[in-house]
Amino acid sequence: MRHHTFVTAEQVEAFRAAIEPKPRTLVITHSSPDGDAFGSSFGLAESLRAAGLTVTTACVDPLPTRWQWSPRAEQYVQDFTPSDYELVIWTDCADYERTGFHHRYPQLAQLQSVNIDHHHKSNDHWATLNIVPENASSAAIIVAELLQLSALPVPPQAATALLLGMYTDTGDFQYAATPEIFAMASWLVEKGARLRQINDKSLQRYSFAQLKFWGKILENLTLTDENVAIAGVYTADYQSVGAEREDIGVLKNWLGSIQDADYSVLLSEDEAGNVKASLRTRRDDLDLQALAKDYGGGGHVKASGFSIPHSRLKREVQWKIIPQDPTDN
Numbered sequence: 001m002r003h004h005t006f007v008t009a010e011q012v013e014a015f016r017a018a019i020e021p022k023p024r025t026l027v028i029t030h031s032s033p034d035g036d037a038f039g040s041s042f043g044l045a046e047s048l049r050a051a052g053l054t055v056t057t058a059c060v061d062p063l064p065t066r067w068q069w070s071p072r073a074e075q076y077v078q079d080f081t082p083s084d085y086e087l088v089i090w091t092d093c094a095d096y097e098r099t100g101f102h103h104r105y106p107q108l109a110q111l112q113s114v115n116i117d118h119h120h121k122s123n124d125h126w127a128t129l130n131i132v133p134e135n136a137s138s139a140a141i142i143v144a145e146l147l148q149l150s151a152l153p154v155p156p157q158a159a160t161a162l163l164l165g166m167y168t169d170t171g172d173f174q175y176a177a178t179p180e181i182f183a184m185a186s187w188l189v190e191k192g193a194r195l196r197q198i199n200d201k202s203l204q205r206y207s208f209a210q211l212k213f214w215g216k217i218l219e220n221l222t223l224t225d226e227n228v229a230i231a232g233v234y235t236a237d238y239q240s241v242g243a244e245r246e247d248i249g250v251l252k253n254w255l256g257s258i259q260d261a262d263y264s265v266l267l268s269e270d271e272a273g274n275v276k277a278s279l280r281t282r283r284d285d286l287d288l289q290a291l292a293k294d295y296g297g298g299g300h301v302k303a304s305g306f307s308i309p310h311s312r313l314k315r316e317v318q319w320k321i322i323p324q325d326p327t328d329n
């Protein structure tokens with residue numbers, strides 16, 4: 001007996017009806033695909049393929065090599081002909097713009113569509129069928145339950161992708177360690193999910209250029225008198241070592257773990273001429289979301305960010321003249 005934690009019986013019925021005639025299906029996920037974007041879309045696509053549907057996966061950005069651990073995982077297209085498809089399914093996209101395809105393919109909005117997402121506060125329910133529960137920590141766990149309740153086949157590579165999505169969107173199962181998550185993870189492992197397979201190939205692998213870049217960030221990390229750990233990243237810091245700004249990766253989270261600091265601020269220049277800020281803390285009594293809002297940003301209480309357009313970073317070293325300590329010399 002399966003539980004309806006995220007997906008209602010009516011939604012399962014409607015989804016089954018949508019895929020029953022085996023429509024030519026396009027599965028799209030959001031730009032700059034993270035683990036959940038990839039995991040939810042690839043897991044769904046592989047399940048539907050196993051059920052006999054012809055499925056194309058698409059993303060406006062090329063899939064990062066770290067997610068290309070499985071055959072077909074590399075086959076995410078950036079261009080397609082919308083009229084080739086009868087059904088489009090979006091995963092992990094809060095709105096149509098998030099897909100990055102809205103300008104290029106406005107006619108996609110006319111297709112029969114399914115919107116599977118967990119950003120319930122911002123999702124604008126633009127699809128024919130919207131599966132946007134309020135309590136899901138990832139899009140992947142919604143897809144997993146939908147496949148489970150629809151009695152669709154879940155081959156091992158689909159199970160692995162879905163587990164990857166659940167894992168990455170919960171900060172390695174740290175931010176949402178609920179019975180529902182571990183029950184679903186257990187079911188996916190029964191289906192053949194192997195997190196180790198991805199871990200060894202991508203999650204815990206770092207390029208030489210990335211580590212050299214991190215060295216530069218750590219080198220200029222400072223702790224202010226107000227107990228804020230702050231580091232600035234110039235475009236030259238990553239360009240000079242052959243890295244990209246995105247290679248900051250998990251380092252921005254690690255900075256929030258510094259015991260001596262109340263919170264961390266990582267300021268980085270992007271190549272388009274903006275400065276982006278990532279704020280992190282482990283303290284329970286700080287609200288970094290409110291702090292980021294003051295700068296037009298947002299996020300969560302313990303992890304937030306903002307972006308200042310058309311700006312550069314400038315380092316200022318402050319010199320102070322202070323009275324001589326009489327005990328000194």
Ligand SMILES: [Mn+2]
Nearest residue numbers: 036092139169
């Ligand atoms: Mn997500």
